[in-house]
Each structure stands twice: as C-alpha cells, then as structure tokens.
Amino acid sequence: MKDKKHKSLSPAEGMGTSWRLMSLVIGMLGVCGMILTAAPSLVQADASQDDVNEAFGPVLKLEGKARKEINAIANMIAPGSKMVPIDATKASGEMCMLETVTKHNMIHFSQTPEQTHEDVVYYLNPATFIENGLDVKKLPRHPSELGKMEPLQWYYYDGTYVEPHQGSQLNKEFVIMSVDVK
Secondary structure, X not given: OOOOOOOOOOHHHHHHHHHHHHHHHHHHHHHHHHHHHHHHHHHHHHHHHHHHHHHHHHHHOOOHHHHHHHHHHHHHOOOOOOEEEEEEHHHHOEEEXXXXXXXXXXXXXXXXXXXXXXXXXXXXXXXXXXHOOOOHHHOOEOOOOOOOXXXXXXXXXXXXXXXXXXXXXXXXXXXXXXXXXX
C-alpha cells in the first residue's frame, strides 16, 4: 500500500470526502443502534442459558448408558412422535406422556421421586388384558389418593372418579401400576 501525504482538498473534493465520512458515521451509528437494540436479548439469552443449566444440569452431566437412555426418552416426545407430554404437576407433581393414537396409554414420571414411592406410574388400556382372560375388575381398586399405591401392584381404575395422579376423572378404564425408583 502506498504512503499517501495529506493535502488540502478543494471544495468539490471536500464534499466527496465529507459525504464518505458522513456515510461512515451513519453506518457506525446504525451498527451501534443494532447492538444496543440486541443487547437486552443477548443478556436475556445469557439468563436463558443459566435457566437451561439450572433446569437440565443433572441431565447435561449424564454420560454413557444414562445419556443414551435420556435421549431415548426425549425422542419419544419429540415433534412427530406418537407421544405428547402433559403437565400434571398441579395434581401430583408428575409429568405425563400420553400415547396419541388411542389416547388410552400413559406414563407418569414424578419430578420428586425421593418424596414418593409412586415415581413412575403406568396406565394401560385393559383391552388386551381382558382379551387374554384377565378379569381386571378382580384387581385391587386404584386408590383415589396419592401415595396409596403399592409398587409393582396392578390396580384397576374404572374411570368413574378423579384419578389422583392425573387430577381429573378420566372416563375410561385403565390398569395402573407404579414403580418406586428412589
């Protein structure tokens, strides 16, 4: 690059230089404006990252088989799957995955498994059981209160009362079992 010496500009040349300088200043102001406009969302993005780390910290730390397991579960509720997540935390502190084809199979996961022995609750359509000779009505009646299920015991829910894990009357039959994992 050649070394240029400074010289006085004629009025015409000065106007060109001023216009270029003004364009540069306006451009810089525009960039500054964009940065200032974006700054709150950048700060919010940092806060969101903190929220993600707080909410998913234990999951993000998983390795090996545990990481593969959690990814398999996440794939079940990913867009396009036949499972949909339902928030049942107000009723029971549980998250639900509903199978959407028949809407007659669910699984609930407790958000605080250390506080209950009903950590995972399976809800299955009793039709296959009935077709294979099981009289589901001979199973113990599903308790109408949280915390009353015995782990690994199958129960019959007739659909006529408020199911405590879901927090509503389901109006259809289920066979239900819980698993205590913590």
